[in-house]
Amino acid sequence: MSGSVPASRPQSEKNASRHVHPNGFRIALILGLALAGSPWQAAPESIAAPTRVYMARDLEPLFRAPLAEFSRRRPERTVEIVARPGSAMRKELAAGRSTGILIASGATELVSLDQAGRLAPGSAIRLADVPLGVFVRAASAVKNLSDLKALAGPGFARVGIAARASGAIGAESEQALHKAGIWEAVRPKLVVLPPEDLIAAAARGDVDASVAALNQAEAAVRAALIIPDRLHDPLTMTAVLLRDTPADAGTRAVTDFLRSPEIRDVLLKAGGRLPAPDRPAAGELFFYCGAGLREAADDLIAEFGKATGIRVRPTYTGSGCLLAQITISESGDLYMPGEQFYMDQAVGRGFIREREVVTYFIPVIMVGKGNPRHIHGLTDLFRPGLRLGIGEKDSTAIGAFTPKLLAAEKLSYEALLKNVVASFATAPEMGNAVKLGAVDAAIQWDAVASWYLDGADVVAFPTDPATISPVPLGVLKFSRDPAAARSFLKFALSPVGRAIFEKHGHSIDPSRPTFRPKS
Amino acid sequence: MSRDRDSGRSSRLRAVLGGFLFFYLGFIVLVILANVLWLGRPGAGGGPSPWTFLWSRPDLRAGLWSSIRLSLVASTITSCLAIVLAVPSAYALSRFRFRGAAVIDTIIDLPIVVPPLLAGVALLIFFRQFPVGRFIEQHIVPVVYTRTGIVVAQFFVASAFSIRAVKAAFDGVNPRFEMVARSLGDGPFRAFRRVALPLARNGIVAGFVMTWARAMGEFGPIMMLAGATPGKTDVLSVSAFLNMSSGHVEASIAIVVLMIGLAAGALIVFKKLGGKGYLW
Known part of the structure; x- marks a missing residue:
């Protein structure tokens, strides 16, 4: 199976800088045209027809719920999701005259459809950059990896990877294996799968690990490694209008929704990083954090900063002392005590806008x-x-x-x-x-x-x-920027956040409490 | 004969007094020694010594340097402010008889008596819940969870030491010297500057030193008012706490040893600089 995959691809230029996307120029062109004249602006009101949103099948789980919520809230703007395997969708869209919005992960689809003249120039919205990860079964004894090279080791007999032809995930996965210098060693172990099956195969144990985009993560799997950017170009998730799509109110409502804080949080929770121009205004969040959670929190703050550009300033001390500070100062944005007990008190005093369990203590x-x-x-x-x-x-x-x-x-x-x-x-x-x-x-x-x-x-x-004891993270009522604070909460729940907690010896899966010393 | 007995008695007295002194001295020195040695001993299970571990962690080291700088700067600013406040206040307390002097004297001592952590809580309430504090916070300078908060917390708790020490010094200066200066043509301010101030110099230096030392070691109020934010409000004491809270006991002990060294060095310098013959 793996033999069908070309053994190497030119890389020397790409190695120069991780910021240069192989198709960066083309994407820049598509995005850049947006400045010339945005089709979103010309907006003759028309009778609401369902707006079609096309996406490869592996993206569907991510957008299904929020788009359904969108339709529920605005019944006059119906949205229809069309999800197909990547290559089939490319063929369909390239040949047909379908109109609507395409959400693409990575450059492959954009480039081929742009060449076929099927994209409305200047209509692209860059939603997020999503890194790849190595996923193993959640219950797997495999410890978190410190390096992609571990895939070449004896612990992994079968490694799931997306077919190159299926889209950007396959291409970027291959690139990462090449750059890590383990392509030849791993090649015989590779099991080529459709992108939407990568996670399921790892969850079933058909493969020992799968290389997949972070947004594909599910509860049954765990990201044992988030592949660093220097090894691959993160998949750029982009929304773009198909040519001849009417710029009506329905389309506009959907694209506005795709730019909303709601979708931003969905993308953050999926492990995505927000592109610089769409980042929220550079405020600073104040974070009351239990002292025992400091190591994980430090990392979380650093990675959140990279993903969103939002700065978070922590103060670390005993959870009860923090509660006193919140009570008196009536300020700050986030609170993560070491136990539910303190969160309950904070909730009882009406300090908490929303909260979720982000990790566990055993x-x-x-x-x-x-x-x-x-x-x-x-x-x-x-x-x-x-x-x-x-x-x-x-x-x-x-x-x-x-x-x-x-x-x-x-x-x-x-x-x-x-x-x-x-x-x-x-x-x-x-x-x-x-x-x-x-x-x-x-x-x-x-x-x-x-x-x-x-x-x-x-x-x-x-x-x-x-x-076992859940560790909750809450957004405070006093927050001056609740949307940003909420983003932090979603980020803590993302595969990136979960990997950080695991790295520092926390258990993130309550159904299988195991002592796992920090890596 | 009796002189011999006297000298015998006095040397016995000296031995007894010295014994007490050296008992305490030895205690302090041994505690410091224990900490220094602990840093250097081989780690449990053949690992690196705590000191080697510390130096193998550039992140901990960098944090340490920034904490040292922050501590030195904040404590020095605090002590300067405290002395500027203390000299006139203490002079007033010492020289002028007025109603309520005893009450004022007691109020000044309060920050020393209140447990440090609670002093922090009290400050937080002042700046966030009381109109005057809120006004300062909103219109003059933000204090809560800022570096300014460090100085404010130190100043609140430690200034009393300055006033105490300086007042004691002015109390010891006989007002008649100033009277004489004034009878020779000096105005009250000139008499103060030329007579009382130089005579009280040792007390002023002592006040500065005590305030500085107390400010260096301050923890509770700083943590409550300025927060314990690494890289921003982590003076050495806070940094020691933060390291202790994340399992880096090595770094905490290193800070303890370092603070002892820094404090000892600074105390010697201050005393030498301003307090000729103050203690010896």
């Missing part, structure tokens, strides 16, 4: 390096003479959570307290205490424990979904 036992006290489970913590640390019950998430955990395991919190020599005001302080030998063991969050693996060990115990 309780583990932290012990000294080499486990000198031979602790293998929760019941061992009750042994007389052990010096235990716990989180302070009223001011830390882990402390508030510990009694719940013991109750779920039918163990007595009061009995445990006999061994407790210290309670800590933050989870990291407790980690330091184990590392420095001040206590023998502590009940700790997995992600926090994973910071101390150089000086401490972790004893994981089976946890059921009821005894």
